[in-house]
Amino acid sequence: MTVCSHPQKLVELQQKILEAASRPLETAIALPAETYTDPDFYQWEVQHIFKRQWLCVGHCSQVPQPGDYINLDLIDEPLVIVRGKDNQIRVLSRVCAHRGMDMMPEGFGHAAQGNRRSFLCPYHHWVYGLDGTLVGAPEMHQSQQFEPDKVCLPKFRSEIWHGFIFITFDPEIESVSTHYAALSPYLERWNIAEMQMVANLEWNCQFNWKVLVENFMEPYHHLGTHAKTFEPMLPAAKTWTEPEVLNGVVCHLPLAKSIVERINAGQSPTVFQTPVNLLPQDHYEYAVYLGNPNFLLFTGPDRVYWYLLLPTSAGEMTLHTTLLVTSESKDMPEFPQILEREIAGLKEFHLEDVEVCTAVQRGLRSSVYSPGALGHLEMPIWLFQKYLAQQIQGANSQ
Missing domain, CATH: 3.90.380.10 (Naphthalene 1,2-dioxygenase Alpha Subunit; Chain A, domain 1)
Structure with missing residues (x-):
């Protein structure tokens, strides 16, 4: 977690935001400029908003077939959205469980979107299935620490709502359908x-x-x-x-x-x-x-x-x-x-x-x-x- 370099300044900015938000519409004013420019406030948003809310990352039509995937980076997390062989859409980490490499960097010719049968880490050729399970790790048989059944790509909590793929970093937050229930009546007719x-x-x-x-x-x-x-x-x-x-x-x-x-x-x-x-x-x-x-x-x-x-x-x-x-x-x-x-x-x-x-x-x-x-x-x-x-x-x- 990034440490705030100016905690008192952040407190003062938050107080200004609270004061602005407390005004009735007739006397409303824009927020302080630092709300949009201050690095400490942005890091606060990362920890207290983006890491605790539902975030939309895709639409089901982008991954229509088993093996279809999309790569994206969300708040410093390398992610892959993939439809598995069981037709389920998952959001997995792209970080290899071995030495932490992003397994699909652009420098190795990986497209941001495509179709694949498995995920191959180019560093040491560890292989993962579309559900994130480890299916191959060459030359690891002499390691007493290596437990292949316990190795997998971390899976992020995700849900589908009106065809959109949402993820959250918060295991306790209510379901996305409950969270956005008030919006559904406006959108459901569009299917x-x-x-x-x-x-x-x-x-x-x-x-x-x-x-x-x-x-x-x-x-x-x-x-x-x-x-x-x-x-x-x-x-x-x-x-x-x-x-x-x-x-x-x-x-x-x-x-x-x-x-x-x-x-x-x-x-x-x-x-x-x-x-x-x-x-x-x-x-x-x-x-x-x-x-x-x-x-x-x-x-x-x-x-x-x-x-x-x-x-x-x-x-x-x-x-x-x-x-x-x-x-x-x-x-x-x-x-x-x-x-x-x-x-x-x-x-x-x-x-x-x-x-x-x-x-x-x-x-x-x-x-x-x-x-x-x-x-x-x-x-x-x-x-x-x-x-x-x-x-x-x-x-x-x-």
Whole structure:
């Protein structure tokens, strides 16, 4: 565990966060800049948030066949998500139980995603099955310490929820379905578990993970950042946020009046096949969802966007922006051409977000910045502040 280098400074910052979160929405202000830049606070988040919450790491459609795997690094843990021969999805450590080597480093030509029959450590050729059990360790027969039946790759606690793969480092936390029960009624009609991931874009980001979460959730920035992309389609002034959703935030983004009129005239703007269980009103809005701390979904009538956040420091993170569609969509005659256009659109609006988030992180390092007032369209940020305050209070009460 990393030792805090300035404990009193951390206490003072946490107190400022608690004070900001205690304000009513009408007098709400942004959090102190150090919330997004201080290394000690980031390490506190690692220990008291990321190591104690459910974290989404993938979707079942990414590992559809036995042997399919995905490598990722989460909070300094080298992980592999793999579907075993028994069709079960597991999240295993990639660290060999022999001498601690990451068994699938890029330097040895290992792809971040693929299919394999077993895991071979290139250091000494120890071999593990897809369930993590040791199946081979050459030239270890003279060791009196070696007990092959007791050697395996550690398995992390994982659960599937709406087709998404979650892990936790906390053996005591409630199930993910219980934790996010309040979000399920909003998502179940999309049947996301049966959707297919058809795009996965990776970004190396020079900003704090919370800058991305707040930007993702508040629609106020449509007016500026997305003036030509989202604002004409999802006008900021018409958006609204659910006042209270346990362990999450829900923000509704109604379609512009002109688009609604076209839908009512039989001119649907959807390009993919829509889920069959949607309600009529689902065709007239998009919505963004936050499952605390960093599970981000963006739903539309014919698609779901999921963002995978992998924080690496106070000011850096790796981000995957993904697109999921119904299985029927892939059978459309012009699906490849449609998908190409939609991926281009995904890149376009995300580049807009990357630019402003990078600039926000740069501005937060300024010596003259002081937290400004939040408007009513930034209610999701205010709710996220309250979540952070709850985590601070919970940690301090232990």
